[in-house]
Amino acid sequence: MIRHTWTAVRLFVLMAILAGFIYPAIVLGISQLTMAYQANGSLVHYHGRVVGAKMIGQSFTSPKFFHGRPSAADYNAAASTASNLGPSNPALVKEVKASLALVLKQNPGLRASQVPMDLVTSSDSGLDPNISPQAAYLQVPRVARANGLPVSVVRALVTRNIHGRFLGLYGEPRLNVLELNLALVSLVKSNGS
C-alpha cells in the first residue's frame, strides 16, 4: 500500500508535467504560429484601435446603431452570465414584456407579431454577438432615419451582412451586430463625404 502511494505520487508529478505544461505549451506554440488572429481573441481593429472582439457582443443603445439582444451580463465580457430565470418565473415574463415594449417604442409603426423572439430574450452567455435577419430588418427604418440614409441602402447593407453558412449549407442565418454597425459607420462616412 505504501509502495503504491509512493508510486502514485511520482507518476502523478510526471503526468501533471506532461498534461499541465507540455500539452498546453505545444498547442499554444502551434496556435500562435499558425492562427495568431484567432488565438489572440479575434480582436476587431478600426482605425488602428481595438474596438471589440468578433465573438463577443456589445451593448448598442443609440438609435443610430443596430441593437443586439438583451443581456443579463450587460455585455460585460468579463462576467458572462444568463438570467437563469425559470420558465414559470413572473420576472421572466415581465422582462420579456419590457424588452418588447422598448423595441416597439424605438421602432414606431412596428407590431409585436413582427418582432422575433431573439431580439427580446437574453442569451445564456449574456454576450451573444448575433441577431436573426428579421431582427436586423425591423430596425432598418429607424437606423436609416437616424443616420439620414435611404432605407433601401441600409436594407442592402443588412442583406450583405447576413452570415454565409459554413460550406454553404451549415449554420443558422444570422448577423454579427458589431460587424454590421462597423459597416454602417463606414457607409455613413462615405455618404457624408
Added chain:
Amino acid sequence: MSFTTAVTWLVGLGVLFVAVKPVGGYLARVFTAQPTVLDRVWGRPERWLFRVSGVDPNYDMSAWEFAAALVVTNVVLLAAVYVLLRLQVSLPFNPQHFPDVRSSIALNTAVSFATNTNWQAYAGEHTLSNFSQFAALGFAQFIAPASGVAAGVAFVRALSGRKLGNFFVDLTRACTRILLPLAVLVTLVLVWQGVPETLAGYAHAHLITGGRQIIPRGPIASFDAIAHLGQNGGGFTHANSANPLENPTAVSNLLYAIVMGLLPVGLFGFFGIMTGRMRTAWTLTAVAGVLFLGMLVLYYVPEAAGNPVINSLGLHGTANWIGQELRFGTGGSALFTTSSMAFSTGSVATAQDSLLPLASLGSFFGMFVNMVFGGKGVGLLNMMMFVILTVFLIGLMVGRTPEFLGKKIETREVSLALLAFLVHPFLILGGTALAVYLPAARHGVTNAGAHGLSEILYAFTSAAANNGSAFAGLHAALPFYTAAISMVMLIGRYVPLVAMLLLGESLLRKRTVPETVGTLRTDGVLFGGVLLTSVIIVNALAFFPVIALGPLAEHYLLMAHHLFS
C-alpha cells in the same frame, strides 16, 4: 425542423455510430499492449515514465489493490489542485492578479475536478489565473477521466477472463495514447474556429460607442478540448460552452457534441471486442442509442414549441430563445445538451435553468440513469450494473440461475450491483430532502415553486452523477452547498467504482458454465427490450415522485399559464 438541425443531428449521430467499432478496436489494442501507430512516439517515454515512477507494467493488481491505487492517485490529485488554487497569488501566469481562491471554493473545486464532475461554484473569468486553469485544472482534466477509463477497462478485462491489470499502466496509457493526442487535434480545430489560445492577459477594447469592454483571453482552447474529450465539462468562463469565446460557431458546437461521445461509445465497442461478444455490445449500444434519441427529442419538441405564457405575447416565432445562443439554433443546442447529459460531461451551451420543464426532464433522465453511454469508463460500468440487475430479474421471473457471459450471477454479484445502483438515488433524494428541509439551503434558489425544487434536485443529481452542469440560478457558493455537494461528488464517484471492480473480480474467479440452448441470451431485440424496460422502471420507481413535484408539476401549471412568484 430546419435543414441545419437535420445536418447537425445526422452528422453527430452518424459519426458516433460509426465510431463504436474502430474506436473500440483501438482501445483494445492500447489496453492489451498490442502495437499501435503511436508506439514510435510514446514507446520510449512511456518506459521511462514507468521506470522513474516505479511502475512494473507486468504486475497485475487485485480488485482491492486496483481500487486503492485509483483512490490514492485521486487523493494526490485533489490535494495538488487544492494547494495550487490556494497559492494562486504566489504562482506565475496571473496577468489579472487574482487573489488566492478561498478555502471552501478551492476544496469544492478540487473535489469536483478530481471526481470528473467539474461542478463550478466559482466564475472562472474573475477567479482563476491562467496558471490555475491550464496547470491545476488542466492536469486534473486528464487524470480524473483516465482513472475512470482504467476502472472500466479493468472490469471489461475481468469479464473477458483476463486479470484486472495495473491501474498505473492503464492511467498512463489512457493519457498518452488517447487523451493527449486527441486533445492536441481538437485544440487546433477549436482555435481555427475562433477559440483563443494565449497567455496574454485580457484585452481592452475602446468601443465605437465610446465605452470600454474587457475581453477575457487565456489558454481557452486547450482547456475546452480536454474538458470535452474527458467528459469533464468545466468551463473556462462562467457561461461555459455558451460563451462565444469557448464555443464560437455551430461547427465548434457540433465538434464538441461528437468529441464528448467518442470514447464512451468506443468503450462499448471495446467491451464487445475484448469479450468476443460483439452482438451483446451492439445490443447495449442500441439500448443506449434509443435512450439518447429519446432525450434528444424530449429536448427539441418543447423548446421548439416554446413557452406558452411568452408565446401569448404574440411575437414572431415560437421557439424558446431565453438563455439560448442564436448561432447554435434549437437543433444544435438540443444535440449539445443531449450529448453533455448522456455522456456525463456537464458542459452547457444553453441555460439549463431556463429550459422548459419537459426539456429539462431529458437532462434529469440522462443523469439519473447515467448509462446512456455515460462518462468515460463509468458509463459502461453503470450499463453493466443494469445488465446484471436485469439478468437477475429475468432469472427470478423464469426461475433459473441467472448467468452473464457464462458466469453465474449470485448473491455477492447482485448485492454489489445493488449497492452501486442504490448509492445514486440515496445521494440525490437524501441530499435534496436535506436541502429542502434546511431554511439556509432552501433560500439558495432563484426561482420559486416547483422550479425551485428542480434547482435543488438538479444540483444533487449533477453531483451524484459526476456530471457538473447546473440550474445555475442556485447559489452554489453557499456553505451548505459547497460542503454537501463535495460529499455527494466523492461518494457518488468512488463507492460505485469500487463496488463494480469487486464485482468484476468476483465474476472472474467463477468457473465458466458452458452455454446450452437453455442459456438466457444477452443479445438481440428481446434482451435489449427487457433491459430498456428495466432501466426505465427501476429509475421511475426511484425518481418519479420527485419528478412529479418538480418538472412535471411546473409543466402542467405552465400549460395552464400559472406562474410561481
